[in-house]
Amino acid sequence: MILEVDGLQIHYSTRAGVVRAVDGASFAVPEGRIVGLVGESGCGKTTAVRAIMGVLAENGRRAGGRVVFKGQAIDEVATRKLLWRDIAYVPQSAMSSLDPVYTVGAQLVEVLTKRGNASRRAARTRAAELFDLVGLSESRLSDYPHQFSGGMRQRAAIAMALALKPSLLLADEPVTALDVIVQRQILDMLRALQQRLGLSMVLVTHDISVVAYLCDDVVVMYAGQVIESGPVREVLARPRHPYTMGLRNAFPDLMSDALELVPIGGSPPDLSDPPPGCRFAPRCPFVLAACTTSAALIADGGKQTHASACLRDDEADSLRKAAMDPATWQRSSNFAMS
Amino acid sequence: MAERAEPVLPTRTGWPLLLVLRRMAAMPLRDPFAFTGLLIYVLFVLVALFADQLAPLDPLEILFTKAGKLAANVAPSADFPLGTTNLGRDIYAQLVHGTRSALAVGLSAAIIVAIVGTVVGLVAGYFGGMADAVLMRIADMALSLPFLPFVIVLTGFLGASTSNIVFAVALLLWPNSARVIRSQVLTLRERAYVEAARVTGASSWRILFVHIAPNILPLSFVYAAIAIGWAIITEASVNFLGFGDSTSVSWGMMLQDAFSSQALSRGQYAWFVPPGVCIILVVVAGFFISRGYEEVFMPRLRGR
Amino acid sequence: MATLVELRDVVKHFPVARSLGEVVRGEHPAVRALDGVSFDVGSGDAVAIVGESGCGKTTLGRLMLKLVEPTTGSIAFDGAALANLAGADLRGFRRQAQLVFQNPFDALNPRFTIYRAVAEPLLNAGIDRAEHMDRVAAAFRRVHLPDLDRYLDKYPHQLSGGQLQRVVLARALVLAPRFLVADEPVSMLDVSVRAGILTLMREVRDAMGLSAIYISHDLALVRYLCERTLVMYLGRIVEDGPTEEIVRRPRHPYTKALVAAVPVPDADQSRQPLPIKGNVPDAREPPSGCSFRDRCPYAMSRCAEETPPLRAIGDGHRMACHLD
Numbered sequence: 001m002i003l004e005v006d007g008l009q010i011h012y013s014t015r016a017g018v019v020r021a022v023d024g025a026s027f028a029v030p031e032g033r034i035v036g037l038v039g040e041s042g043c044g045k046t047t048a049v050r051a052i053m054g055v056l057a058e059n060g061r062r063a064g065g066r067v068v069f070k071g072q073a074i075d076e077v078a079t080r081k082l083l084w085r086d087i088a089y090v091p092q093s094a095m096s097s098l099d100p101v102y103t104v105g106a107q108l109v110e111v112l113t114k115r116g117n118a119s120r121r122a123a124r125t126r127a128a129e130l131f132d133l134v135g136l137s138e139s140r141l142s143d144y145p146h147q148f149s150g151g152m153r154q155r156a157a158i159a160m161a162l163a164l165k166p167s168l169l170l171a172d173e174p175v176t177a178l179d180v181i182v183q184r185q186i187l188d189m190l191r192a193l194q195q196r197l198g199l200s201m202v203l204v205t206h207d208i209s210v211v212a213y214l215c216d217d218v219v220v221m222y223a224g225q226v227i228e229s230g231p232v233r234e235v236l237a238r239p240r241h242p243y244t245m246g247l248r249n250a251f252p253d254l255m256s257d258a259l260e261l262v263p264i265g266g267s268p269p270d271l272s273d274p275p276p277g278c279r280f281a282p283r284c285p286f287v288l289a290a291c292t293t294s295a296a297l298i299a300d301g302g303k304q305t306h307a308s309a310c311l312r313d314d315e316a317d318s319l320r321k322a323a324m325d326p327a328t329w330q331r332s333s334n335f336a337m338s
Numbered sequence: 339m340a341e342r343a344e345p346v347l348p349t350r351t352g353w354p355l356l357l358v359l360r361r362m363a364a365m366p367l368r369d370p371f372a373f374t375g376l377l378i379y380v381l382f383v384l385v386a387l388f389a390d391q392l393a394p395l396d397p398l399e400i401l402f403t404k405a406g407k408l409a410a411n412v413a414p415s416a417d418f419p420l421g422t423t424n425l426g427r428d429i430y431a432q433l434v435h436g437t438r439s440a441l442a443v444g445l446s447a448a449i450i451v452a453i454v455g456t457v458v459g460l461v462a463g464y465f466g467g468m469a470d471a472v473l474m475r476i477a478d479m480a481l482s483l484p485f486l487p488f489v490i491v492l493t494g495f496l497g498a499s500t501s502n503i504v505f506a507v508a509l510l511l512w513p514n515s516a517r518v519i520r521s522q523v524l525t526l527r528e529r530a531y532v533e534a535a536r537v538t539g540a541s542s543w544r545i546l547f548v549h550i551a552p553n554i555l556p557l558s559f560v561y562a563a564i565a566i567g568w569a570i571i572t573e574a575s576v577n578f579l580g581f582g583d584s585t586s587v588s589w590g591m592m593l594q595d596a597f598s599s600q601a602l603s604r605g606q607y608a609w610f611v612p613p614g615v616c617i618i619l620v621v622v623a624g625f626f627i628s629r630g631y632e633e634v635f636m637p638r639l640r641g642r
Numbered sequence: 643m644a645t646l647v648e649l650r651d652v653v654k655h656f657p658v659a660r661s662l663g664e665v666v667r668g669e670h671p672a673v674r675a676l677d678g679v680s681f682d683v684g685s686g687d688a689v690a691i692v693g694e695s696g697c698g699k700t701t702l703g704r705l706m707l708k709l710v711e712p713t714t715g716s717i718a719f720d721g722a723a724l725a726n727l728a729g730a731d732l733r734g735f736r737r738q739a740q741l742v743f744q745n746p747f748d749a750l751n752p753r754f755t756i757y758r759a760v761a762e763p764l765l766n767a768g769i770d771r772a773e774h775m776d777r778v779a780a781a782f783r784r785v786h787l788p789d790l791d792r793y794l795d796k797y798p799h800q801l802s803g804g805q806l807q808r809v810v811l812a813r814a815l816v817l818a819p820r821f822l823v824a825d826e827p828v829s830m831l832d833v834s835v836r837a838g839i840l841t842l843m844r845e846v847r848d849a850m851g852l853s854a855i856y857i858s859h860d861l862a863l864v865r866y867l868c869e870r871t872l873v874m875y876l877g878r879i880v881e882d883g884p885t886e887e888i889v890r891r892p893r894h895p896y897t898k899a900l901v902a903a904v905p906v907p908d909a910d911q912s913r914q915p916l917p918i919k920g921n922v923p924d925a926r927e928p929p930s931g932c933s934f935r936d937r938c939p940y941a942m943s944r945c946a947e948e949t950p951p952l953r954a955i956g957d958g959h960r961m962a963c964h965l966d
Contacts, residue, residue: 040832180860182694184903184905206832206833208833208907209907248907250837255911262837263836267835530745538817539733
């Protein structure tokens with residue numbers, strides 16, 4: 001495992017109180033694999049990744065848990081210093097954070113010389129190599145960001161992230177803002193990178209179709225917690241947590257014959273005052289009384305093959321059958337309107 | 339979900355203008371600086387209102403001592419708290435009555451600037467085209483004029499009265515607020531809810547007054563508050579330079595008189611320090627209030 | 643089936659700021675947002691317009707609601723040309739044609755209460771105030787927001803995205819329109835909420851007999867709402883037909899690439915290379931002839947010389963391509 005996250009807790013202090021944005025998340029990234037971190041807005045996926053990189057906002061802090069990279073426990077301060085070379089982070093706004101007054105090549109060279117201690121000549125050669133890696137033509141090095149299309153800017157942002165030969169790439173919604181054809185090209189490029197460089201990746205996204213296309217493993221987050229994790233094929237075909245089952249139903253599938261999208265009633269909880277027990281309980285069609293008092297978090301640093309944070313995990317197969325019937329979800333959607 | 343027999347109309351119809359005005363009024367309660375500024379204004383307004391009670395002596399009356407001599411440059415005493423001028427006039431009375439002139443100047447300039455600037459900004463920003471081009475060119479011309487010299491020249495033409503000074507100041511100050519408001523209107527015009535209003539058949543005027551105007555009102559207040567300070571200082575400067583109406587009672591006139599009778603070299607501080615301090619206080623108060631409204635308008639300016 | 647909306651050869655150019663050289667040479671470069679679009683929308687139809695950014699779909703939606711005027715070409719609603727509408731006729735049109743927005747957080751004036759926001763179209767249409775409450779209540783019932791009193795006095799920032807989008811829909815429905823244009827109505831909502839809104843839109847459409855246009859870049863979503871899909875590329879319709887046909891048996895090379903590019907929630911999906919090359923060309927200078935030819939794997943010399951017309955290739959199915 002190149003990265004292990006165990007019981008991570010991130011708290012934000014706001015005017016409304018303490019928001020427990022991440023409250024006990026555990027997952028692991030095997031070396032050389034692509035892990036998709038998937039969930040809806042407010043689930044804590046972006047926060048978790050930023051915490052790993054040590055780039056939380058001012059009012060955020062790690063309140064508990066461990067992050068272990070290549071066998072070494074890292075705290076926020078250490079992360080920033082050492083690991084910006086070994087862990088690369090492509091934030092959500094990477095496309096628009098290229099400096100408009102310098103050419104893209106110049107920015108790449110700057111990263112290589114200032115942080116990578118390369119000579120200017122070596123940096124230029126490496127910049128051309130990097131562009132080649134991400135599928136951009138070398139002649140484009142002398143262009144300015146506004147001359148690049150959205151997809152090209154994203155490729156350039158990824159090239160910058162790869163400049164210092166990291167072993168782990170954390171990408172936050174790298175294809176969300178792109179058109180579907182460009183999106184596919186970027187995803188293919190990421191897969192090629194993984195194969196060529198043996199790069200491990202964490203891809204944060206809300207789109208399980210993207211995860212299905214690109215990722216080897218998936219970690220599903222809900223309301224600040226990891227509720228299911230495992231190989232992509234397993235989790236998508238045989239989900240064990242009701243939320244994942246519901247998510248699967250709510251996602252349109254271009255190729256399926258079913259023409260029914262089933263919503264999950266209600267909305268995610270307020271993280272400054274989360275409900276006791278399982279956070280999905282208010283919306284879960286399979287809720288038991290026990291679910292509202294105790295939660296079943298994924299323990300063991302997420303090293304199990306296919307783990308689910310559900311008290312009824314042993315009944316997963318029968319629950320899954322019931323989840324495929326839209327009527328199951330209609331009952332729970334009467335409790336609260338989303 | 340039981341059906342009600344009689345649906346109840348909501349108590350608040352949610353008039354955006356009222357909401358905004360309420361927020362504007364409440365602002366000083368949240369910002370200690372603006373609150374201080376407001377207090378200063380309130381103080382001066384009270385002084386202006388009760389000037390006759392606070393300073394029964396006529397500020398322009400030339401006073402004589404009991405012995406029949408001119409009561410000139412008398413030191414501060416029980417009878418004359420700040421002393422008298424070189425012409426035997428009570429300084430304290432002048433200070434107190436000067437408040438009226440200062441506030442009149444400041445507030446009228448502020449109102450004119452706010453109204454003209456806002457209307458021009460709204461019309462130019464929303465309707466664009468010829469109206470925008472013409473209005474903005476006029477604004478550019480006004481902006482390119484040097485401030486004080488122009489006021490002086492204008493009052494020279496029109497006559498050296500306080501109202502002419504106010505007129506000249508307003509003439510030069512409205513373009514600033516108009517331009518900023520216009521650019522804000524340009525942004526607001528593209529917002530989805532404005533488009534929604536168009537789709538549901540709202541007329542342009544309706545959109546302007548119901549959707550756009552409330553959102554730029556804080557800006558109008560900002561510039562109005564700034565205008566108060568500018569107007570008062572300009573009036574004081576014009577008077578100080580001797581171009582103003584010498585029969586008026588104002589702080590600027592006081593400074594003029596003090597200067598021309600060499601109060602500084604004679605050490606008669608009680609004459610020119612009070613009016614100077616008053617000018618500073620009013621202008622700073624205006625500044626604090628405008629800063630407060632700026633933060634209402636752009637909450638991101640507030641600290642986290 | 644009566645035709646409700648008719649577009650004929652609609653062209654929309656947006657002029658672009660000119661460089662000095664262009665001014666001197668007398669050139670007028672423009673972005674050709676729409677380059678000759680013709681189609682009909684029948685009463686009760688649900689038509690999807692899909693395409694990537696820059697294809698002109700958003701502009702098309704705005705044109706159909708007379709929020710923007712075409713450069714040339716005609717648009718008619720219920721037989722009346724939009725260009726001729728003014729005054730009372732225009733107000734009448736506005737009552738019948740409404741828009742559902744992409745961003746629910748921005749589609750409502752943040753200073754209006756929810757009641758005020760939904761009642762605004764009634765005010766604009768001059769409907770008697772006594773009727774407002776009933777109509778608003780009816781609209782809220784349609785969008786399944788129970789407990790009217792819970793929402794009426796609230797402000798937009800107090801509601802969730804899903805609730806807001808229902809309010810936006812309620813506002814669009816309060817005048818009982820005949821025609822709805824929905825511009826990416828769920829793209830800014832969370833996935834688990836989208837399904838609810840889409841199902842709602844389908845239900846409303848059926849219940850009210852609305853004709854609707856759904857603009858989206860997401861082909862997978864429009865399948866759930868629309869029987870017919872128009873695929874656009876660089877301001878032109880390249881394929882127009884039944885949604886199932888478009889998705890299962892795409893005919894136009896661009897449609898084929900588009901369909902192949904959409905990921906599905908299946909780990910065993912195809913990862914074949916896409917049948918498309920290069921990037922979207924500059925909208926100011928599209929390629930001559932067929933605008934797709936520089937990316938098309940089947941391009942022939944004819945494609946550069948002749949713009950392929952949109953012609954019928956099957957029942958209710960048209961395509962603009964020289965291939966057969």
